[in-house]
Amino acid sequence: MSAQPEPAPEHGAATGPAHSRPARRLDARSLRGLAHPLRMRIFELLTLDGPATSARLSERLGENTGTVSWHLRHLAEHGFIEEETGRGTKRERWWKRVDVTNDPHTADFHDDPDSRGALSVYLHELVQQYFNRVTDYVAEDWDQTWRQAGTVADWHDLRLSPAQLKALNAELFEVVARHTPAPDAEAAPDALPVVVQLQSFPRRERGDA
Structure with a gap:
């Protein structure tokens, strides 16, 4: 099996003293607990949009409440989500x-075929989430100010060594971190949630074919 790309810590998580959060290195069991298309979608919604009930998630996802509730319990069992205390009822x-x-x-999952399979599911679902976010943005009706502020761009004429690519990624992470406010910072009146997605990877040279 070919080598898997190294995911960044918590896709999209900012790093830096103003907004750092405790780090959790996923073991094989935890990765298998997350690496499921519906569980990853549930986790994404809770990450982007905040706390929710199984009923609200079911409506967003087009799934029945029982299925969503089962996956919520599974995510909680593996430490990815938790119940928000002081809110809701026994039934909600x-x-x-x-x-x-x-x-x-x-590297933690290289020697275990089951874990490699879970990592493959995780990465493919991650890429699908990135794709869905971009297509949603393109399909939505934004005013000209936001259209001019956002971007979808790529650079394909770089030739880098692994060390150089790693250094490039580190610099890009630092730039995003500088623009990520602390949780208690006051946002600008016209501010909205913004997604920054980063994919950087080597490409096989195809010769003259």
Whole structure:
């Protein structure tokens, strides 16, 4: 099996003293607990949109409440989400993501075929989430100010060594971190949630074919 790309710690998580959160290095069991298409979608919604009940998540996802509730319990069992105390009732539980940075390392799963399979599912679902976010943005009706502020761009004429690519990624992470406000910072009146996605990877040279 070919080498897997190394995911960044908690896709999209900012790092830096103003907004750092505890890091959690995922083991094989935890990764298998997350690496499921519906569980990853549930986790994404709780991450992006905040706490929700199984009923609200079911409506967003087009799934029945029983199925969503089962996957919520599974995510909680593996430490990715937790019940929000002091909110809801015995019949309506609110769930939120646990405020830690989840950090998978591909080398940790290299020798276990089952774990490699879970990592493959995780990465493919991650890429699908990135794609869905971009297509949603393109399809939505934004005013000209936001259209001019956002971007979808790529650079394909770089030739880098592994060390150079790693250094480039580190610099880009630092730039995003500088623009990520502390949780208690006051946002600008016209501010909205913004997603920054980063994919950087080597490409096989195809020659003259």
